[in-house]
Amino acid sequence: MIRKHSLVRRSAAVVAAGAAALVLAACGGGDSDSAAGHGGHNAADSPSASAPASQGRHNAADVAFAKGMIPHHRQAVEMADLAPGRAQSAEVKALAADIKKAQDPEIETLSGWLTSWGEEVPAEGAMDHSMHGDMGGMMTDEEMTGLENASGEAFDTAFMELMIKHHEGAVSMAEAERADGAHGPAKKMAGDIITSQSAEIEQMNKLLGKN
Incomplete structure (x- = not known):
């Protein structure tokens, strides 16, 4: 039983850590997209430039x-x-x-x-x-x-x-x-x-x- 509880606690910790990583990635992705967007406007050879x-x-x-x-x-x-x-x-x-x-x-x-x-x-x-x-x-x-x-x-x-x-x-x-x-x-x-x-x-x- 002790071993079972330990596994449950460890699983919960892994899930929590994964969720936190996803949140951080989402926040970081927004900045990255924004930077890429700004770069696209002045990148001379970017085929997707929208200027x-x-x-x-x-x-x-x-x-x-x-x-x-x-x-x-x-x-x-x-x-x-x-x-x-x-x-x-x-x-x-x-x-x-x-x-x-x-x-x-x-x-x-x-x-x-x-x-x-x-x-x-x-x-x-x-x-x-x-x-x-x-x-x-x-x-x-x-x-x-x-x-x-x-x-x-x-x-x-x-x-x-x-x-x-x-x-x-x-x-x-x-x-x-x-x-x-x-x-x-x-x-x-x-x-x-x-x-x-x-x-x-x-x-x-x-x-x-x-x-």
Whole structure:
């Protein structure tokens, strides 16, 4: 009987100790989850990060889209910056202003995504000839110099012809992102680029008398 009581007491002690351990684990688990949650918000490469800049997972196509579109957009903005002092047509000046207004914020957003993913943001001026194959429509140094030296109607014509080619390259890059990307916000931006730049291509073709 004594031995039986001893076993009962020992069993009760084990059960009590187990319950206490469970309570401690539950308390500790809450802290751990909280820490993981905070870490998830600023972890650049976390596929489950819920911060707006890194919402959802991303893949190599998303990285390629961001790294390609940043210098592509920068060049479009550089072209647009030439228009106020050189363009003759009010339509061309307005178009250039719209391009700059749309693409400057997109450059910032794309750069933010790359930073949040732990990727390197392309340096300013990263638009050498070796990149032209991957980013269709990029202007050569000679084309850029020609545009800088043009004015009036000649500038308007050169600007629109070069920008149509530039936009067509951006649309192709955006279509690739829509097809192969995984990052929801990047795919949405790609869709917006396709819509807006396709409309601008049509507008420029009309101004050039091609439609």
